Amino acid sequence: MADTGTLDEALERLHTTGPELGGWLSNHGPMAVEALVRHGHAVTVHPWLDAYRTRLDELPAARYPVTGANWREALGDPRRAGDWIAHFTRLLAERPWRDVLAVWWPRLLPGITAAATHPVIRVGHAVRTLLAGTSPTGPRVAELGHALGYWAARHQPLPVPLRLGAPGTSGTAGPAEALAAVPLVPDQRGGILDRLAQLPSTPGWPAGAATLRPAAGPDEARELLAGLVREATVRYAAYGHGSPVMLVHAATAPSAVLRTLPALPRELWAASLAAAWEASAAVTTAYSPAEPAPVTAPGTAVTAVTAVTAEEVFARAAAHGDAHTIKFTDTALDVAAAEPERAPLVWAAAAVSRELIAPS
Template sequence: MTSHVISYGDAVNDALERMDDLGYERGAQGDLANHGPMGAEALAVMGHGEQVAAWVEGYRHAMPHHEPPAPRFALDPADEASWRPALGTFNRAGDWERLFERELADRPWRDVLARWWGRLLPGTLAGLTHGMIRTAHAVRGLAATPHPSAAQLTEFARGLAYWAARYTGLPGEAAFQGPYGTQGSPGSGRLADAVAALPRRPMTAHVTRGGAAERLRAVDEFAGYREALHALAPADPQLLLSEMTAEFAGIYLAHPEVFPVPLIHGVTAPAAARLVLPHLPAELHTPTLAALWQVHVALLLAFTGDRQHEEAVAGTARETPVPAFDELAARALEHQDEHVIKFTEACIREHALRPDPRFAAAVLAAQQRIPRR
């Protein structure tokens, strides 16, 4: 008896329909992002389309989600005085979703993306970068078909709406040292050197979820924060994205003492941005990289207290026995946790573009550190 092979598109659309009633967040504290659409899409990309429906049902029951927010007051996308005050106001999430639904009814999705990506970039930290990441997973689905389904367009609207409703700005503004192709001072302008030069504030105790949020809010008080925002020299965006993902895969690997989820986003956020860049105007590429670097600086200061093991992590990764990526993908499905699934898919994709042993070693570490569902 032959098994029925479910295509990527069919698996994604079925998953989105099964999760249509889930709100933007879940959990007792109410600010854990809904990972269902992202996890299902990543599983489908890794070739596990036949298992997506079962995974979705398990995800739905693992933790209660909040009700989808109802729209209250219309937002006018053409009037900045209407929409800008609603940025970062989570009780307007339903209004944001309705705004993007109207936008998508009137114009192609790429036009909506180009119009709003730059507006939302300063708030990239939204939901610990899940606004950008959810949007990017939706974009990959849209780009895979000439005729997007209603469910796919709704998911795209919800990705943007979550980004807008949880919009979180950081103090200061990241900027590269000079025009593309030049290098200024201080510092070498290289990502790895900028990471190494960033002072870390020692952790006085294990940082809880609330403590990490407090450190993020106080990031401007950390030594080196403002200087780091201008530490990078311009580079080809695709190359810089690869440097970001490889460097932060190593940082994840180097910090087993940290709660094992937040630093994952140092990889999944730039990997998500890579999915979107081909659909954006070129003038938005460099601002996207700058916004990601600012988030990286904040994550390092909030979640790491030293860099003791970061110097040797490349060697550690080379010496770590790791399974092949096909096996890691199968283990991610068996593991079931949505963070593991998304991280595994992102690292597989990034390694294929620019091989680095830190990717596989970091995936193996995440699969061991994060509890199975």
């Protein structure tokens, strides 16, 4: 973190607001400001937030406490978002944040696609800030509580879940092949709930979406997860036109899980891979177009990014201003840092997001 003071100030401002706006749209503020600060654009954070915050709703009030006895019945009830945020705020005041995360991560994973995967993405950004410092600050711990509370309130498993490595499945494909094999819902209209509701009648689901090979152990789970983030990011360049905003989540959701792994017990890594695959596959089946768009012709994104640096790529995303473009470019930078030889491909994907998504 280049400027943790700015980040903490921004998070404090955001923690007076709710996890959603307009009744169901996600509050992207905490995720975007974390990415901006991380990549050296702290000076832009408060002006960006001044404009964005005008759209946000107030933090919902807590009404009925969530307890160890009633949490299951409260899970997935968005009317209790305030109760869930208050619950995690209490837990994090009583116990180390890693302990709270280790208990609740496996409870929440079955609902990873909730709210179009935004809650897990917010958790991933929150965990990254906590891992970045030797002494977590109050606002960063509070952000984890808000993120986990949002996930718990919106928790919703798929109507036909994917079970990577479950009995009767025999996935052998790598991430690129597996993403290409994901079947598409027949009717790509309406919101994500309308689309995912078609899964029980979608030919090839879940069999066609269960081709990713399961991990033999924690290290392979991490390797496969990193590969999934890479391939989903690269794939956006050719398929993002199907739904420019929504398809970024096919990459940013598994990226959030990958960022969280170092804070989790290793025995949770395989389940984390499986959930990340479910999230990426669900977004792909709901929004991916049937045919790719050309991205290598003269004048297209690939030809415009061969000589840029990571700093320049993110600066363009920051100037663009849209939270999805900022977050997607943040993920692209992670991929390029891990595999520099892939930089031109992921820079192209980032450029496509700027071209397709309306700037803020």
